[in-house]
Amino acid sequence: MKQKKTFFRVLRHIRPYSFFVILSILCGAVSVAAQLLVPIFCGDAIDYMLGIGRVDFEAVKRLIFSIVLVTTFSAVAQWVLAACNNRVTFCVSRDLRNEAMKKIQNLPLSYLDAHPSGDLVSRIIADVDTFADGLLMGFTQFFTGILTILGTLGIMLFLNPGITAIVVLLTPLSLFVAGFIAKRTYKYFGKQAKVRGEQTALINEMVEGQKVVQAFGYEEKSMETFDEVNERLRDVSVKAVFFSSLTNPSTRLVNNIVYAGVGLASAMIAISGGITIGELSIFLSYASQYAKPFNEISGVVTEMQNALACAARIFELIDVSDEVPDRENAVEFHSQGQVDLSHVSFSYDPDKPLIEDLNLEVKPGQRIAIVGPTGCGKTTLINLLMRFYDVREGSIKIDGRDIRDMTRHSLRQNFGMVLQDTWLKAGTIRENIAYGKPEASMEEVVEAAKAAHAHSFIRRLPKGYDTVISENGGNISQGQKQLLCIARVMLCLPPMLILDEATSNIDTRTEIRIQEAFARMMKGRTSFLVAHRLSTIREADVILVMKNGHILEKGTHESLMARHGFYEKLYNSQFGG
Numbered sequence: 061m062k063q064k065k066t067f068f069r070v071l072r073h074i075r076p077y078s079f080f081v082i083l084s085i086l087c088g089a090v091s092v093a094a095q096l097l098v099p100i101f102c103g104d105a106i107d108y109m110l111g112i113g114r115v116d117f118e119a120v121k122r123l124i125f126s127i128v129l130v131t132t133f134s135a136v137a138q139w140v141l142a143a144c145n146n147r148v149t150f151c152v153s154r155d156l157r158n159e160a161m162k163k164i165q166n167l168p169l170s171y172l173d174a175h176p177s178g179d180l181v182s183r184i185i186a187d188v189d190t191f192a193d194g195l196l197m198g199f200t201q202f203f204t205g206i207l208t209i210l211g212t213l214g215i216m217l218f219l220n221p222g223i224t225a226i227v228v229l230l231t232p233l234s235l236f237v238a239g240f241i242a243k244r245t246y247k248y249f250g251k252q253a254k255v256r257g258e259q260t261a262l263i264n265e266m267v268e269g270q271k272v273v274q275a276f277g278y279e280e281k282s283m284e285t286f287d288e289v290n291e292r293l294r295d296v297s298v299k300a301v302f303f304s305s306l307t308n309p310s311t312r313l314v315n316n317i318v319y320a321g322v323g324l325a326s327a328m329i330a331i332s333g334g335i336t337i338g339e340l341s342i343f344l345s346y347a348s349q350y351a352k353p354f355n356e357i358s359g360v361v362t363e364m365q366n367a368l369a370c371a372a373r374i375f376e377l378i379d380v381s382d383e384v385p386d387r388e389n390a391v392e393f394h395s396q397g398q399v400d401l402s403h404v405s406f407s408y409d410p411d412k413p414l415i416e417d418l419n420l421e422v423k424p425g426q427r428i429a430i431v432g433p434t435g436c437g438k439t440t441l442i443n444l445l446m447r448f449y450d451v452r453e454g455s456i457k458i459d460g461r462d463i464r465d466m467t468r469h470s471l472r473q474n475f476g477m478v479l480q481d482t483w484l485k486a487g488t489i490r491e492n493i494a495y496g497k498p499e500a501s502m503e504e505v506v507e508a509a510k511a512a513h514a515h516s517f518i519r520r521l522p523k524g525y526d527t528v529i530s531e532n533g534g535n536i537s538q539g540q541k542q543l544l545c546i547a548r549v550m551l552c553l554p555p556m557l558i559l560d561e562a563t564s565n566i567d568t569r570t571e572i573r574i575q576e577a578f579a580r581m582m583k584g585r586t587s588f589l590v591a592h593r594l595s596t597i598r599e600a601d602v603i604l605v606m607k608n609g610h611i612l613e614k615g616t617h618e619s620l621m622a623r624h625g626f627y628e629k630l631y632n633s634q635f636g637g
Contacts (some may be wrong), residue, residue: 061373066368069371070195073155074152076151078442080148081144083144084141084199084203091133091209092259092336095134096215098131099345100342101123102342102345103336106338106341107339112143119125120399122567141204148475156188159378169449170449178257178265178563179257180377182261187283187373190253191370194370195367198364199359201357204353205357208350208352208353211513212346212349216346219339220339223329227347241304242302249300250367251480253366253370255292256419257373262285262339263291305366307361312400315350319344319347326343329502352456382594387465391465392566393470393474397422397585398424399420399421399422399457400458401419401455402419404417404418404454404456405454406444414437414440415444418610418611419611426587426602427589427601428600428601428603432590432606437608437609442590445463447471458474466542476547476549476554479561482545483545484544486531487528487529488525488528489529489530493548494548497551502525505525505547509550511580511581512544513543517540517543525549539567543574546577554583554585559590566583602621603616605626605627607631613625613626
């Protein structure tokens, strides 16, 4: 049932390219017709050459010319056929990749958090490639194979119904063998694609975290894990290949039986004078041509099982529900910086409560610091403000309007984020700084870099702002990457800021200068500062002390210290009382 559903979805994706499919079928028909004429010409030529001194050279020359002509027609038709098939296959593959990529942009963060990135990469790259290979083989060999079988049967039936009956009676045996094996290959190819995705995810994880693996001496354990996954992939791949490999020899055996039956029957009739030697050669040629497509189609069926299994994984990704869409009346807005959280409750797992009945009022221009032990909900609060997740209960309002009544795009344009975990794309330094404002001039980019104290190290790079960095900035230091992320926000300067341990990877001397730049940047802007180093948030207007998803204490640094509560314990634990 799932296989059939996947097949019809593939057909829907092929429909926009119906012109090329029809042209491919027509070219296939021309090519097959030309190929089917060749045995007739050869058989007639044999009859014209029987007997010493009785060779009709003029007739043989005409037949040779006819063979050359139809062979040329067949070659041209096959060239057009291949061009059409390639066009359809790679257009459908492109469309699937575009759909999958578009889906990733609209997936809820909860899905991305729960699924390894390597598995998603495997679906979009490896599975689409495998699907394309199967689809191309299907177009190239399946249609021509069917047309060859039908054309051969029609001509044989016209020439001698008795001999054709032998072929027709033995044909279902070949179809039964191919169908029996195909059902089992689909199951194993589906498992193979799944385990291959798991392996890709593991390799991706190990490569990205290689330094951590080596630092903690985890190489042997990671190899054991990889060997286990690799062994499962080997096991399921061997079964898939074993069953798929049975198809061709099994159908070839049946087809050889058909060929032998046709040869024996034709020879008996020829001996009795029922057909000529030339007609005998025609039947043997057609018996061979009739059998050949079954072998090709059996290979196609095997590849199509693999292709459909991979297509099912791609469609499974495409069918994942998008993040909750913007409401119909959602508006674009520019914030003044008033933020209100009213009775907010949220948890990633319904069985494990995190934030419960959280209330907070932030006035425009205030600097709000959020502190607390690990897992208390600091970063979760930021996720809710940015609508990476939606609240389960209660509401978050900006300037008196519920953020669910705003478009996500405009909401996030009103926030500038600098996180502890940096993200840079492969490209030039300038492109990374101007990521949120691509139209920025070179002067604006340089000013932002100077404000973030990144200009000096950028100047020392081989090509300055045109220096190309690798994916995620692998060829620059962690501190330099964070300076670039800070410069990125300095360039946009939205009305609200989120700084989540923004200076965690920067040396103390540079941090002091960055804090001064932040102070200028935050002036007049509502700012949320998530910090573990409490020395960085002493000047905040309001400090929220969170524990177990609740605001335990709230106030300025001095008032909280005077209260001798949980904040004082946190502060003293860092500064030795």
